[in-house]
Amino acid sequence: MLWEEVRKAYPDKWVVFEAIEAHSDSNYRIVDDIAVIDTFDDSMDAFRRHNELHKQKPNRELYFFRTSREDLDIHEKKWTGLRKI
Numbered sequence: 001m002l003w004e005e006v007r008k009a010y011p012d013k014w015v016v017f018e019a020i021e022a023h024s025d026s027n028y029r030i031v032d033d034i035a036v037i038d039t040f041d042d043s044m045d046a047f048r049r050h051n052e053l054h055k056q057k058p059n060r061e062l063y064f065f066r067t068s069r070e071d072l073d074i075h076e077k078k079w080t081g082l083r084k085i
Contacts (some may be wrong), residue, residue, distance in 0.1 A: 001034045007067045013039045016053065019061040029074040030065075043079035 004018040006015060021033035039052065040046040059080055065072060 001036065003034060003072050005029065006034055009062055009067075010036070010039050010067050013041065013067050014043055014064060015039050016062065018047050018069060022061060024076060027076050029076050031072055031074070033079060038069075044050045048073065 001009075006017070015036050016038045018035045018037060019029070019031045019033070020035050022028070022029055022031045038046070038049050040049070043066070050062055050064045063072075063074065067077065
């Protein structure tokens with residue numbers, strides 16, 4: 001699914017989704033194909049679901065956004081240094 005299709009299918013909702021296909025361009029993540037996992041009216045419910053899914057499978061590219069946003073502006077952060085394992 002494209003973001004425009006998600007916005008039409010789930011108006012004024014918070015959606016938790018997985019990026020099925022994505023690429024990077026100028027420090028932004030461009031999502032080409034989306035699989036909607038869940039929808040919510042409340043942002044904290046979406047946040048909790050996102051965290052729950054991320055803990056189960058941290059390698060999945062998961063996001064949550066409100067469908068009122070016209071564009072997905074996902075700025076990539078470059079991590080440097082050590083991470084806790």
